[in-house]
Amino acid sequence: MNNVEFKYLKSLAKQFPTIASAATEIINLKSILNLPKGTEHFLTDIHGENEQFHHILKNGSGSVRRKIDEEFGNTLSNKDKKSLATLIYYPERKLEYVKKQEENIDDWYRITLYRLIQISKRVSWKYTRSKVRKALPKDFAYVIEELITEKADLQDKEAYYNEIINTILSIHRAPEFIVALSHLIQRLVVDHLHIVGDIFDRGSGPHIILDTLMNYHSVDIQWGNHDVLWMGAAAGNTACIANVIRLSAKYGNLNMLEDGYGINLIPLATFALETYKEDTCECFNIDYMEKDYNVKDLELDRKMHKAITIIQFKLEGQLIKNRPEFRMEKRLLLDKINFDKGIVTVEGKDYPMKDIKFPTVDPKDPYTLSPGEEEVVERLRTAFINCEKLQRHIRFLFSKGSLYKVYNSNLLYHGCVPFDEDGSFRKVNVYGKEYSGKALYDVLDSYARKGYYADDMAERKKGQDILWYLWSCEDSPVYGKTKMATFERYVLSDKKIQAEKKNPYYTLIEEEEFVNKIMEEFGLDTEHSHIINGHMPVELKKGETPLKCNGKVLIIDGGLSKAYQSKTGIAGYTLVYNSYGLRLVAHEPFESLEKVIKNETDIHSETTVVEQVMRRRLVADTDTGEQIRESIKELKELLKAYRTGIINETDVS
Known part of the structure; x- marks a missing residue:
């Protein structure tokens, strides 16, 4: 020794x-x-849709309902099962409704308590008593432990067991116990949660989602391109900040920035009203998805949308010029505008512009901010850096997140592994040195962290610029398209020039040779492993499938975001990996919480068994087992x- x-x-x-x-x-x-391995739950591309996210989280993509079916079989009607499931998802809200409907509430409490105890026993049996004990709510821990560990069929314990229930009823604590048991079931039905990227943008509730994740018992996050954009904004990168605000304006979510994070947008609003007061800003329309969007804000939001978009083009142009190693010169377009003719030259061809009213753009020096823009940008930067809630959320993303993760023989990442057309790993220059495959992921992850934490200001600046690079460069593994055609979509009509071609990865993953190549690169067994990623919405309407390469690759972005549901035809895919194998779950849109509570309707979900094991997987078969x-x-x-x-x-x- x-x-x-x-x-x-x-x-x-x-x-x-x-x-x-x-x-x-x-x-x-x-x-x-x-013991059997714990259930893993995979979600991706949440995009701020907090209501649908919370419902999927609460029901474990159908895991709660499956436990009810396993426990009660045909001894409960389908109606009673639906009612019990709804109670477990939303106990506080469901109890309010039940109290108004039930004539003999004590009888309902008694029956419900027994049913919840049975489900609690079923979901807890594959954990150690110590682990279950840690999950118990503090106020009722001892009593609940007695209820779910004692066996009522033992004659000498039956009276004791029943008396606990009687006492709960007699001291009027049944509602609190029902809530506690429901939350315990939610907690135990899923052992670990994976978020495979894109918590932010489009939907109005990313801050609500992150508050929930920060309190979740076990979670990891693989950063998506929208996540790294917000990480860059929180670090102070002004190009990232402009993108964040532009996307919030585009989807009618400026209130989220103001109310959810306390970001002061008055300087931008004042500037936009003055600068674009005679401009209808029709090319900068608002694609609002939320029912409570106030259309009275539409005119102002359009002006703010245009103002921040022009600022974004300038800031990105400055960054591209300062970082020639990013090789993004083709995205310098403001200097390609001929304002007299109303055209812009893109990729060697002239295109007529739908909007040439750019009063702050100096044709001789198009990427320099006007004095008014400079003031707005500095005030916004200060607001983002000093936003305590945003900084808390971003630190959580850094502590629980990474660009990829290898976990229980699965490789998780948001986008792709960049490839060239010939099937070789693309070599990408990162600050003077070439990287590819896993090494590319590792170096970009390192620079992302430097962008937030580095003491050396030069290294921090390099890291912050990498966070923007990850958001929009074709060589970024979390983006993986030839260009981000933001400029073209706003001011050009030609659909062809707006196209964003995908990296060859998305074609090559249908071929086992290349999938195995990726798995070997990340140290995985090619026979029993999977790649799980999102980023590219799977268009079920067009006959696309999330299962690639005979189920070795799963792209589980099915349109959880409302902005994509008309395109995909569903409202998201999720994945459940338990001791019996892998199940892919396709969800329909979440309509409203009121409908779920009152009508006991759930999101209809269709399940596909991706892989079923011959021998039940145990903890011994997992990374934890190792x-x-x-x-x-x-x-x-x-x-x-x-x-x-x-x-x-x-x-x-």
């Missing part, structure tokens, strides 16, 4: 100071290895040290 090993065992001995404690932990860990086996090995070394006298049971000071 070398000195390093000895020091480690001495440290471990402080946690397990006796032979008995170390042996007990080995027994405990060995038994955990034989960690447990390593811990057992170390504990055995500690036992050996105790028994050979290298370390004494009391020698832990």
Whole structure:
């Protein structure tokens, strides 16, 4: 035993100071290895749709309803099962409705408590008692533990068990217990949550979603291009800030910035009203999706939309010129405008412009901000940097997130692995050095973190610019298109020049040779692994499928965002991976919470079994199992040290 090993065992001995404690932990860990693996839940491309997100989260993509079916079979009617499921999803709201409808509320409470206890037992049995205990609500932990661990069919315990229920009713605590049990079921039905990118933009509730994720028991996040955009904005990159505000304006969500994050937009509004007062700004329309959007704001929002878009084009132009290594000179378009003729030259061809009213653009120096724009940008930058809630959310994204993750034989990333047409990994120059495949992901992840945390200001600036690069460059693994045609979509009519061609990855992933190549690059077994990503909406209407390469690749962006649902034909895919295998779930749109509560309607979801295992997967078959086996090995070394006298049971000071 070398000195390093000895020091480690001495440290471990402080946690397990006796032979008995170390042996007990080995027994405990060995038994955990034989439990079924926990259920993993995958969501992607949420895009601020907080109501649909929360409903999918609460029902575990149908996992709660499946547990109800397993437990009660044909002993409950379908109506009663739907009612019980709705209660578990929204216990507080459902109880309010029930109290108004039920004549004998105590009877309803009694029946409901027994049913919830049964479901709680079913969802908790594959966890250790210690893990279940940690999940219990503090106020009722002891009583709930008694209810879900005792067996009512044992004669000498039946009276005790029933008396607990009677007392809960007699002291008028049934509603609180029903709420506690419902939340416990939600908590235990899913062991771990994966968010495969794009929490932000389009929908109005990303801040609500992030508040929920920050309180979720176990979660990881793979950053999407919309996430890195907000990360760059929070770090102070002005090109990212302009993009964030433009997208919020485009989808009628400026209120989210003001009310959700407290970002002061008055300087932008004042500037826009003055600068574009005679301009209808028709090319900068508002694609609002929320029913509560106030159409009285439409005229002002259009002007703000145009103002921030022109500012964005200027700031991005400055960044591209300052970073020639990004090789994005083709996206410099303001200097290609002929204002006299009303045309712009894009990719060597002249196109007529729908709008040439750009009063702040100097044809001789098009990328310089006007004094008014400079003031607006500086005030917005200050607002983003000093927004405590936004900074808290972004720090969470950094702490729980990354550009990719390998977890239980699955490779998770938002977009793609950049390829060339010949099927080779694309070599990408990042600040003077070429990277490809996994190494490209790693270096970009590193620079993203530097953009927020680095003490060296030069390195921080490089990192902040990489966050914008990740948002929109064709070599970015979270974007993966030839260009972001924002300029073309606003002011040109030609659909061909607006096209954003996908990276060859999206064609090559139908071929097993290339999928295996990616898996090997990230250290995965090609026989039993999967790639899970989003980013590209799967258009079910056109016959597209999320399953690629015979189920080895799953693209689970099915349009959870309202902005995509008319295109995809559904309202999102999610994935559930439990001890029996993988299930892909396709969802219909979430209409309203009131409808769910009152009519006990759920989102209709269709499930496809992607993979079903012959032998149920155990904790031993997971990454956690590998960690447990390593811990057992170390504990055995500690036992050996105790028994050979290298370390004494009391020698832990």
